[in-house]
Amino acid sequence: MIGALAEGPIDVHAHWLPNELFELPPGAPYGPLRDRDGELYLGEIPLSIATRAMSDVPAIRDDMAAAGIGVRVISAPPFAFPVAGPAAGYVTAFNDALATVVGESAGALAGLGLVPLDSAASVSAHLERLAGLPGIAGVAIPPLLGGESLDRGVLHHVLVECARLDLAVLVHPMQLPRPEWSAHYLANLIGNPVETATAVAALLLGGIREQLPTLRICFVHGGGCTPGILGRWDHGWRTRPDVRRHSTRPPGELVRGLWFDTVTHDPQLLDLLTERAGKEAVVCGSDYPFDMAQRDPLGFATSGGLDARVLTANARAFLGVRP
Template sequence: MQEAGSPRDGVDLHAHWFGRDLQVADRMQDDRWPTLTVDSSDHGRLMLGSTPFRDVRSSLWDVETRLADLDAAGVRHQVISPVPVTLATWADRDRAIEYARACSASVSAAVAASGGRLLGLGAVPLPHVRESVDALQGLMTGTRPMLGVEISSRIGALELDDPLLLPFFEAAESLGALVMVHPGDGGSGTVRRGGQPYDFGLGMLTDTALAAAALVFGGVLDRFPRLRVVLAHGCGGFAWSYPRMRLGANVFQGIDAGRLDELVRRLWVDSLVLDPEHLRLLVHRFGEDRVVLGTDHPFFPAVTQQARAFLSEAEQSGALRRGAAHRVFSSNGAVLTGLGAVAS
């Protein structure tokens, strides 16, 4: 909980939304599409067809409850994005377009109802690239523009450096869209051992690391120098794996290590690493100005409530330098989102 008298100045870049208005899956006749079942004023279930996917709290669909959560955690602004399971990279063109449009509309409605507290990332129907470019144009230039878009760490069978995806990243750069990269399949199929805790604990981190590697080693960041990308979960295992990948790229491909370091420090990553000591490496790898608050709200309530204390603990232990906790909790996110100085 927020301590009495502490400022409400946090800027949370990693949070999800699934509104009660997102009902198009009911008519799509495919059990892979998620739907929301509300059981009471404070409890619901995300469903895949008739199969329960996840128990959820009302903060997932209710703006008022969400803002109360943010007040308790000292968070002033939150960037909301679709629940990752809605990033249906397997879907056919027409259904993918319809569902992505509905996800974005739900996020936009929540932003509009929040009194300026919520900011939005929409959805696009990747891997249908031309349609995704059109959708991104609409998200960024419509009557209620969004900050950008959330995409999966892999697009079906495509890694993020696949040439087919280049027009999408070109559009994101030219439109100034923020691209949030998040595992879309819960880590399944990424490591050799599936199920839990392996998908959640290793698969999602590996999936995100592979996405970052595609952006850095696959030439995407080189090709689009103004592209803004933030990766969930502290960029997964990438911060730990990068030195070995850098050595391999230098030895076997002749890629300049210094240039790779420059590209890595263009990425933004969130603070959702669950151990304060891990923040030390994030700052070392990406830069103190590139780590932003991430909570995965509302799925792990304690993470949101303890976000400020988590960063303060890292500062007190020396994992973060003095003053860095505030930068991660507030200032860096304000810069990335264009909020400027955040009022308490």
């Protein structure tokens, strides 16, 4: 239940996790988070960020002030997504802790909670509870789960319920490992954009965009590969009956009405995203505090010709803040 927000630019894509939840959900594939001399590790993997940057609200507020951000929307890092089975206790603990820090921020912070991903019944129960928590605008979810994406299974049920409950959805990739991406950080540099584009394609070609026209959904990292291959999807839709079986309009038309953040690391790609999805679709994001974060999110966006006031209005629309 999102309420009044502070004034100023909004960053819709930033992460926070309290220390007491560093053990991560049951069955988490990467092992617990660990603090080693002030640096954060995921199992034995160094994350190249200070521990306090992830867990300390004053550190988040200091970064916001330095970047000229008035409101930051915080969500769990993707390795805290409960993708390995029942995790109701962990989800409830995170959502309650999130509601507390957001409620103490005087509108400078908003939240996107977690939801269990083990069953449709669990999804519905937790989303209904989430909808009643002050300062929580919606939920963050992975783009893929057990070989399925947003057009099938539990993830599809999340979208249906979020549309019913008027909750926003942020889709964030999980950097899933593949042997051919084991070197050069390719699981992030290639894997994350591919995961996200897969989810966008499932939403558009699976007919979900048409099925749930009121759904407010945002894809991070500028939609991953989507801007560059949207024309290929359109060509496939026009030439192959199996591609257009579940949708009545080509992806290039349906993409307008979704939201995408500005974390592209490439002004030309941001221009292409804006051209394909429309200026009203782009929202400012930082990916704080990760190594792939856009360190000056507002400066990057506005230097590319985007207007700070339009970005803020777009973010308020995505979050469901009524004029």
